[in-house]
Amino acid sequence: MQSTLKHLLLVFLVVISFASQAQQQAEMADTMRSNGKIYVVVGIILIIIAGLFVYLFSLDKKVSRLEKSITEKPRKTK
Amino acid sequence: MKTWLKIVAVALVVYVHIGGLLFDVPRLNILNETIRNLYFHVPMWFGMTGLFSISLYHSIRYLRNPTLESDHKAVAFATTGIVFGLLGIFTGMLWANFAWGTFWTGDPKLNGAAIATLVYLAYFVLRGSVDSQEQRSRLSAVYNIFAYAAMVPLIFIIPRLSSSLHPGSGGNPGFNVYDLDSKMRMVFYPAVIGWFLVGYWISTLRIRILALEEKTAELDYAKHA
Numbered sequence: 222m223q224s225t226l227k228h229l230l231l232v233f234l235v236v237i238s239f240a241s242q243a244q245q246q247a248e249m250a251d252t253m254r255s256n257g258k259i260y261v262v263v264g265i266i267l268i269i270i271a272g273l274f275v276y277l278f279s280l281d282k283k284v285s286r287l288e289k290s291i292t293e294k295p296r297k298t299k
Numbered sequence: 300m301k302t303w304l305k306i307v308a309v310a311l312v313v314y315v316h317i318g319g320l321l322f323d324v325p326r327l328n329i330l331n332e333t334i335r336n337l338y339f340h341v342p343m344w345f346g347m348t349g350l351f352s353i354s355l356y357h358s359i360r361y362l363r364n365p366t367l368e369s370d371h372k373a374v375a376f377a378t379t380g381i382v383f384g385l386l387g388i389f390t391g392m393l394w395a396n397f398a399w400g401t402f403w404t405g406d407p408k409l410n411g412a413a414i415a416t417l418v419y420l421a422y423f424v425l426r427g428s429v430d431s432q433e434q435r436s437r438l439s440a441v442y443n444i445f446a447y448a449a450m451v452p453l454i455f456i457i458p459r460l461s462s463s464l465h466p467g468s469g470g471n472p473g474f475n476v477y478d479l480d481s482k483m484r485m486v487f488y489p490a491v492i493g494w495f496l497v498g499y500w501i502s503t504l505r506i507r508i509l510a511l512e513e514k515t516a517e518l519d520y521a522k523h524a
Contacts (some may be wrong), residue, residue, distance in 0.1 A: 263320050270316060271457050274309050277500070281305075284507045 311493025343387035350380035358440035375505035408465035412451035
């Protein structure tokens with residue numbers, strides 16, 4: 222009787238220890254957090270670079286539009 | 300500049316920022332992860348040198364055949380070049396603070412880079428101080444040749460002849476010290492090409508804006524005449 226109780230207690234403790242271990246190592250969608258969260262830094266730098274390049278493209282377009290309007294104007298006055 | 304070349308530039312720079320931060324690099328003491336600065340700090344200098352070379356080419360062209368277009372190109376490439384050079388100095392200072400323990404030392408490479416930057420800043424001072432367009436273009440074209448002839452030995456030759464902390468100086472064979480595996484080249488060369496193309500792109504924008512300013516000035520003149 223006592224030995225079965227001991228066994229039960231042992232099983233209980235083992236289960237608890239496993240459960241607590243599972244809590245410590247909870248696996249999540251961790252790609253963005255692995256390697257010391259370096260992927261977050263990569264993402265942020267890419268956002269900044271993407272923004273700068275979008276800005277550069279829009280500046281390019283603006284200059285093209287100006288070039289168009291300026292070459293069209295003299296023709297109209299003539 | 301063709302649109303596909305701009306897209307190539309963007310793709311290279313994006314690739315460099317992914318690969319440069321995530322790919323394996325040699326594990327070296329003191330440098331640690333800062334070895335990755337090779338992908339970001341050094342391409343600024345390569346880009347600057349490339350842009351200054353194009354500026355020199357257009358200055359020589361101006362002296363052989365003085366056109367406003369050559370002058371615009373020379374000044375636009377020099378402007379973008381100096382921006383790259385300043386970024387190179389500031390990134391280098393931050394890196395130096397953690398690799399050598401100070402933002403600045405009296406190192407031949409650092410002082411040479413500082414003097415070269417000042418020499419090029421004087422190019423813009425010269426341009427700003429001459430009113431006549433023709434004189435400004437011709438004087439600054441001549442000065443640009445001298446500036447380039449000073450920049451190359453200051454940054455690339457003198458530091459190699461003397462002792463220097465900086466890699467690629469004091470007899471050190473370029474960045475081969477770092478380059479224990481040639482994996483780093485897979486990111487470094489695309490970084491150099493990508494940033495140079497971005498610099499070229501920005502320069503073409505400046506050239507187009509200069510041409511537009513010239514045209515609006517002409518239109519104004521025609522209106523008042």
